[in-house]
Amino acid sequence: MTQGSDDRRIVNTGALARVEGEGAMRVEIVDGELVAVHLDIYEPPRFFEALLRGRSYTEPPDITARICGICPVAYQLSACAATEDALNLIVDGQLRALRHLLYCGEWIESHALHIHLLHAPDFLGCDSVVELANLDRSAVERGFEIKKIGNRIMEVVGGRAIHPVNVRTGGFHRVPTARELRVLRDDLVRGLELADEVVDWVAWLVAERGPAWNLDHELVAVDHPTEYPMMGRSIRSDRGLTIDVAELLDHVEEYQVEGSTALHARLLERGRYLVGPLARYGLAADRLAPRAAEAARRGGLGPICRDPFASIIVRAVEVVHAFATAIELVDAYRRPARPALPLPTEVELRERVGPGTCVGHGVTEAPRGLLYHRYRVGGDGLISDAVIVPPTAQNQPAIERDLWAVVERNLHRPDDELRRLAEMAIRNHDPCISCATHFLDLTVERS
Amino acid sequence: MTADRSGDGEVPAGDDRVSLAVWKFASCDGCQLTLLDCEDELLAVADRFRFAHFLEASSAVDDGPFDVSLVEGSITTADDVSRIHDIRERSAVLVTIGACANAGGVQALRNLADVDVDELRSIVYPSPELISTLASSTPIADHVEVDLELPGCPIDRNQLLEVLAAFLAGRAPNLPTTSVCVECKARDLVCVAVAGAEPCLGPVTRSGCGALCPSVGRGCYGCFGPAEAANTSSLVERLRGDGVDDGRLTRLLHTFNAWAPGFRDQPVAVADPTRSGR
Incomplete structure (x- = not known):
C-alpha cells in the first residue's frame, strides 16, 4: 500500500507472513536512493536466559525447547551438549547415534515445512500452500508425506514431534528397541526417493526465477571431521576462522538495535556472517552422503552456493542427506545397554564443582543454522547464568544486507513487486522469529 | 500491524467456507504448527475452512469478522492487551490453544520470580530501556471471554481436529477432563x-x-x-x-x-x- 504527501512516498505492508514468529520490515528511499533497511522484531521478549537462573542443570532441554516449536530438538540437543560439557559427560556410541537420528527427523520436518509451506509459494506467486495445491497438488502432497515421515522419526525416538519428551542430559529417558526403529525403514527409503524428486522440482523453480545472485557473507557452521555439520565441538568459517565451541563468545558480539526485541550478532573485527544451509553446504559439501552429493550436482549446485534464492535447493539436498543418514543410523542401530549416562549424585556434584561454578558450552546445527548454549552451574546443581545465541539473531545483519541488495536493484519496480521480492529475500533464510525475539511489516518510504 | 494488508485476501464470491483466523501472542509457534502438522488432513481442512488470517501459512489476510479464531500465546505487552480485545470483537468463537494462551506459558515464570521485570530485562538485554514489556505474563481469559481452552504444551493434533470437526457439526467437542x-x-x-x-x-x-x-x-x-x-x-x-x-x-x-x-x-x-x- 502506498501512502504519502506530495514529495514523500511510503510503501507499507503488514506483518510478514510465512515466517515463524512476528516482525516487520522497513525500507526507506530518498530521492530514488535507498538509505535504510531495517528488520523490526516485535515478537514480545520472554526472558528465557533470565528465567533459567535457579533451575536445575537437567531442565534446559525441556525448558529451552519452548523457545521454538519449529526446532525444539535443536534447543534440546544444544542444551544437552552444554550441560553435559559442564559435567564432563561424553555421550557417544549408539546414544549419540540416536540423537543424530532424532535431529535428522527435525531437519526433514522443518525443511519440508519451509520448502513447501513457506518458501515455494513465493516462486509460483501464491499466497499459501493451499493456493499452491490448486496449481500442483501432487507437489504439495509429496511435501506433506516427507514432512510426516520427519515427524514420525521424532515421535519414535523423541516421544513427540513438537517438544519431544524423551531427551535428557546424558542421553534419553528410554531408548527404542531395534525393532521399533526398523519399522521406520520403509518410510525412510520412500522419503529418500521423494526427497530426490523435490530437489529436481525446486531446482526448476529456482531456474525459472532468473539469473543467480551472488551475495558475499562469511559462512559459519559447526565443524566435524567426518560428518556433515549437525553436532560437533568446533566452529569454522570459509575465511579462516576455526575455534572451539568454548571460544565462541570471544568471537561473537551480540548487540541491540532500537525497535527490535532481537539481539543482533557479529563476529568481532569481521562483522556480519551467515549461518544455516548455505553456510553448511559451503563448508562441508564434501561430507554429504553420496546420494545427497549426487542430488546437489543434479540440482546445479557447485562446490559452494552464495545465492540465497537457491537456498531452497540446498535445503532439499539436506533433506536427501538426512534421509540417507537416517537409513544408515537405523541399519547400524544396536540398543544401548542403558538409556543415559549416570548423572553425578548431589555429593559428587558438590565435590566436583566446589564453592564456585562450572561452565558448559554446546553447539549444534538447527535447520536454520548454528545454535549455541552456555550454562554456569553451581555445586547445588542450579544454573547461575545462561546464554543462548539463536541462528536468526546471528543472521539478521546478513538478511538486512540481502534486503538492501535486492531492494536496491529493484527500485524501479512497483511497490507490490518490491514488497514480494523483499519478503522472499527474508524467507530465503528461514528466519525463526520466535527464537530470535531475540524479528517482521514492510515499510517502504520513498521521497 | 496488519491493517495495511487489508484487501489482499478478500472473500471470493461464492466462498461459503468457515473463516478461520490464527493469532499469535508470546509463544513458540508450536501450537499453530500443530495445525500445519496435520499432514493428512490440512488440505481437507482447507476445503471447509478459509484461512482468513494465518500468517505462518498465508500472505493473504482479511480484517474479519471471523467465524473461529484460534489464539496462541500469552499477554505480555500493553499493545497485546488492546490487540486481544480487538480480535475478540471480530471473532464469533474464540478458542485458546496451548499452555501460553491458557495459563501464561513458561514465560509466566516471571510472575513467580523473586526478581522484578526490570532485573529480567537487564539480564537478557544490554540496553534494557529499549524493551517494553508488562511485569506479568497472563492468560487470554484474564483479558477477554474465551469460548474454549485447548490444553497442552503443545496441544494435541487430534484434539485440535476434534474441535474443528465439532464446530462444523455444530456440537460440543469431545475432550477428556480426566487426569x-x-x-x-x-x-x-x-x-x-x-x-x-x-x-x-x-x-x-x-x-x-x-x-x-x-x-x-x-x-x-x-x-x-x-x-x-x-x-x-x-x-x-x-x-x-x-x-x-x-x-x-x-x-x-x-x-x-x-x-x-x-x-x-x-x-x-x-x-x-x-x-x-x-
Whole structure:
C-alpha cells in the first residue's frame, strides 16, 4: 500500500507472513536512493536466559525447547551438549547415534515445512500452500508425506514431534528397541526417493526465477571431521576462522538495535556472517552422503552456493542427506545397554564443582543454522547464568544486507513487486522469529 | 500491524467456507504448527475452512469478522492487551490453544520470580530501556471471554481436529477432563511413581497427551496443565513423603503451566503480581 504527501512516498505492508514468529520490515528511499533497511522484531521478549537462573542443570532441554516449536530438538540437543560439557559427560556410541537420528527427523520436518509451506509459494506467486495445491497438488502432497515421515522419526525416538519428551542430559529417558526403529525403514527409503524428486522440482523453480545472485557473507557452521555439520565441538568459517565451541563468545558480539526485541550478532573485527544451509553446504559439501552429493550436482549446485534464492535447493539436498543418514543410523542401530549416562549424585556434584561454578558450552546445527548454549552451574546443581545465541539473531545483519541488495536493484519496480521480492529475500533464510525475539511489516518510504 | 494488508485476501464470491483466523501472542509457534502438522488432513481442512488470517501459512489476510479464531500465546505487552480485545470483537468463537494462551506459558515464570521485570530485562538485554514489556505474563481469559481452552504444551493434533470437526457439526467437542493417570492405565503402562519412584504429576494433570512421559519411563511434567478438581496439595504431601525437597517440587510444578490455578499456589502460596501492581 502506498501512502504519502506530495514529495514523500511510503510503501507499507503488514506483518510478514510465512515466517515463524512476528516482525516487520522497513525500507526507506530518498530521492530514488535507498538509505535504510531495517528488520523490526516485535515478537514480545520472554526472558528465557533470565528465567533459567535457579533451575536445575537437567531442565534446559525441556525448558529451552519452548523457545521454538519449529526446532525444539535443536534447543534440546544444544542444551544437552552444554550441560553435559559442564559435567564432563561424553555421550557417544549408539546414544549419540540416536540423537543424530532424532535431529535428522527435525531437519526433514522443518525443511519440508519451509520448502513447501513457506518458501515455494513465493516462486509460483501464491499466497499459501493451499493456493499452491490448486496449481500442483501432487507437489504439495509429496511435501506433506516427507514432512510426516520427519515427524514420525521424532515421535519414535523423541516421544513427540513438537517438544519431544524423551531427551535428557546424558542421553534419553528410554531408548527404542531395534525393532521399533526398523519399522521406520520403509518410510525412510520412500522419503529418500521423494526427497530426490523435490530437489529436481525446486531446482526448476529456482531456474525459472532468473539469473543467480551472488551475495558475499562469511559462512559459519559447526565443524566435524567426518560428518556433515549437525553436532560437533568446533566452529569454522570459509575465511579462516576455526575455534572451539568454548571460544565462541570471544568471537561473537551480540548487540541491540532500537525497535527490535532481537539481539543482533557479529563476529568481532569481521562483522556480519551467515549461518544455516548455505553456510553448511559451503563448508562441508564434501561430507554429504553420496546420494545427497549426487542430488546437489543434479540440482546445479557447485562446490559452494552464495545465492540465497537457491537456498531452497540446498535445503532439499539436506533433506536427501538426512534421509540417507537416517537409513544408515537405523541399519547400524544396536540398543544401548542403558538409556543415559549416570548423572553425578548431589555429593559428587558438590565435590566436583566446589564453592564456585562450572561452565558448559554446546553447539549444534538447527535447520536454520548454528545454535549455541552456555550454562554456569553451581555445586547445588542450579544454573547461575545462561546464554543462548539463536541462528536468526546471528543472521539478521546478513538478511538486512540481502534486503538492501535486492531492494536496491529493484527500485524501479512497483511497490507490490518490491514488497514480494523483499519478503522472499527474508524467507530465503528461514528466519525463526520466535527464537530470535531475540524479528517482521514492510515499510517502504520513498521521497 | 496488519491493517495495511487489508484487501489482499478478500472473500471470493461464492466462498461459503468457515473463516478461520490464527493469532499469535508470546509463544513458540508450536501450537499453530500443530495445525500445519496435520499432514493428512490440512488440505481437507482447507476445503471447509478459509484461512482468513494465518500468517505462518498465508500472505493473504482479511480484517474479519471471523467465524473461529484460534489464539496462541500469552499477554505480555500493553499493545497485546488492546490487540486481544480487538480480535475478540471480530471473532464469533474464540478458542485458546496451548499452555501460553491458557495459563501464561513458561514465560509466566516471571510472575513467580523473586526478581522484578526490570532485573529480567537487564539480564537478557544490554540496553534494557529499549524493551517494553508488562511485569506479568497472563492468560487470554484474564483479558477477554474465551469460548474454549485447548490444553497442552503443545496441544494435541487430534484434539485440535476434534474441535474443528465439532464446530462444523455444530456440537460440543469431545475432550477428556480426566487426569493423565486414566490414560496411563488405559495404555497398560507401569506406574512410574509407584514402581520407579519418579516424581510424577500424572494424578493432577489433564489427560490428552496419551500419557507420553510415563510411556518413556519418566514422570509426567504437567504440560497439559491441571486436571479438573486436581488435588495438587495432596500430591505435594505425598511427594514430600517420598523425600522430594521443596526446591525440586517447586521446579516440577512451575514450568509450562506455572501460573495455572492449582499449580501456581503449590507448594507454597505466592503473591499475585497482577493484583499487587508490581
